[in-house]
Amino acid sequence: MTNQANEPGAEALDLAGKHIVLGLSGGIACYKSAELCRGLVKAGATVQVVMTEAAAQFITPVTMQALSGRPVYSSQWDGREPNSMAHINLSREADAMVIAPCSADFIARLVQGRADELLSLMCLARPLDRVPLLVAPAMNREMYAHPATQRNLAQLQADGACVLGVGVGSQACGETGDGRMLEPDELLEDIIAFFMPKVLKGQRVLVTAGPTYEAIDPVRGITNLSSGKMGFAIARAAREAGAEVTLVAGPVSLATPRGVTRVDVKSASNMLSAVAAHAQSATVFIATAAVADWRPAAASAQKIKKDGSGQTPQLQFTENTDILATVAGLPAAQTGRLFCVGFAAESHDLLENAQAKRLRKKVPLLVGNIGPDTFGQDHNALLLIDAQGSLELPRASKLSLARQLVREIAGRMAACAPTDQKATTP
Template sequence: MTNQENPAVIDPGQGPALDLAGKHIVLGLSGGIACYKSAELCRALIKAGATVQVVMTEAAEQFITPVTMQALSGRPVYTSQWDSREPNSMAHINLSRESDAILVAPMSADFMAKLLHGRADDLLSLMCLARPIDKVPLLVAPAMNREMYAHPATQRNFVQLEADGARVLGVGNGFQACGETGDGRMLEPEQLLEDVIAFFTPKTLAGQRVLVTAGPTYEAIDPVRGITNLSSGKMGFAIARAAREAGADVTLVAGPVGLPTPRGVTRIDVKSAENMLQAVTGSAQAATVFIATAAVADWRPSAPSTQKIKKDGSGQTPQLAFTENADILATVAQSAAALAGKLFCVGFAAESHDLLENAQAKRLRKNVPLLVGNIGPDTFGLDDNALLLVDERGSTELPRASKLLLARRLVQEIAGRMAARPALGQKAKAS
């Protein structure tokens, strides 16, 4: 079935970027209360551009109806290996061959045990067994009680399942339907969507360790007041997500923002510029790429008051003295790893005017190979941006788009430069 035949598929000119455009996913539901999340997951996959074929076990039908999943997917739901709609009576073959991936969400402990032993007594398990392993990947989202999840047999099964080529997407921690709290919850639909998108993303940064800074810093004046800026951190968080999608091991050093941590990213929360410098210098030694997206305060009050500074009615304003903060990007760019060519540094410049001139000057002043400029007042707090990439060869404009799309473009630019570095080094040596 083409996208045009499926009324649930969003037109490319509407809504968010279609990250899964052209992908056909079989969404399998095994028995578990987490089936209620599968309805939202189905919607999320379709909104991302995928077509979705739902296959349900008999146990899954105890928790959610095929009618619901058919309405959401825009396709008839398959529940039996004896489905008469298939002319050759081979739904397990036909459905698996048409798919780009099989995603089982939820995957119960019982269904996982079936997969491990090659049992195929229903359509979904039969299809997982009959799929061409080298062409149709199997992704699974476990969902079970915390004691079932922690049981040695279950943990052994996870190891073997991954050894057999499946991708286990992990579990969440929290309150469970049984009233207990712990590991074993199925991940939320948005988390699973991130994982599926990342799975299909080319791993151009595989093996790289990327360090990203994001958000503002906060410099205290007294216990209740401080100096900060309007940076939301959205661009840096998008870059961290895009780098992880591209296969990198990502550490995100975040100033005071309220954004959720991207899937698979290690996060270090900081407050002041001094906090951020300490976190960055501690992590940069293991990094191969440093992307300084954070809007770091240039100055801090020299002697913050330990008590709230109060008005006394005299009209006199408090006298504040300032100390210049260390330049985090310049410090890292002058580190031994950067100077030896083992750390690729990317700077950001949020300007209010003369973007090209200021970005070029900042790149030279910071001594970094790539500087990314934008007009701060035009992007702070927004979900979109426009970027200017500046290097020794000149400048390249990335037109206004969502920050996530721009982050992915930037990551590919960085990956291309990283891939070219060995060749450039060999060329220089040969000459």
């Protein structure tokens, strides 16, 4: 019988069980808050919207009530609260308060500890030890760059708030620059990441992803069907877990995960150079990329054309340097300061081939999967192999598997860390 808990559609929602107070201050970016509210609900959260009087000039409470499925609050004197203490009741229920948009004026209110309307009063009254405050600034570029705003943002962070970034681009006023509120999907990704356990805090993770492309001539080349989705999911999961992440990506058209540094490469030699430049400072290397084993010995400077003879061109191949084996051979990897994880995409005999590859590459952890079942797909199943045996991660979304893999890596690193390091590991 199929275990429905392992079916892709049965996976846990990222914010299941979380109750979010979504606060809106005045600004045109309120139109993005509607989509953010919808995204939070779809991720499993319950959302209580609280709006300032200024926010209601840009979007109606009716809209936010329809999207959240809950009545919207805007007055500290709201008669729906029997004890007339909406600022206490609503803040105590929250797992987090998110102010999006957070205008320059509202940032100043927070820093000053103002409490002259419901939303700022709730921020002041919230229990600091268990209700975090996340703010998404939104304002004109000159307002954002003003020393007073920058001082206020720095003080807000010093007071314990999590200040999310801002976007860069065209603004409603017609100007262009910093200060736009982040897009709803970016904010949602940041909020989800905020709640994730920081099992890799302090680690520097280097990930490779996607295929490589080995040129035959200016218009043709050798590549494979890897989409890069697994590697990008791992980069996101590592960042969610608190790591500083560098992603070396082959030729794929995927969006860079939030907070991840991306290095784009094309060929296996390009990828080797990029990995070599970052491996010395990394503490974890995850080789997810499907790197070409061979490349043409010499790419033609011009397109190789048919001549009508029926004869095929004679191509000579040379073997690419093994990136995983190269990194695993570094002194940092040999001494345990760099934890190396390899991937094996096989077409058959997964366990046997993956076990052999782990020993051949000399890495502590090898992740196996069946290539035809994963390339280009949003779901996968993984087989983790180390010196103690194997562990199967049943089919799930690649992001779900990436988060499980990150936890497994963190656990293995903690188990093999020297005693003096275990005492200080976050």
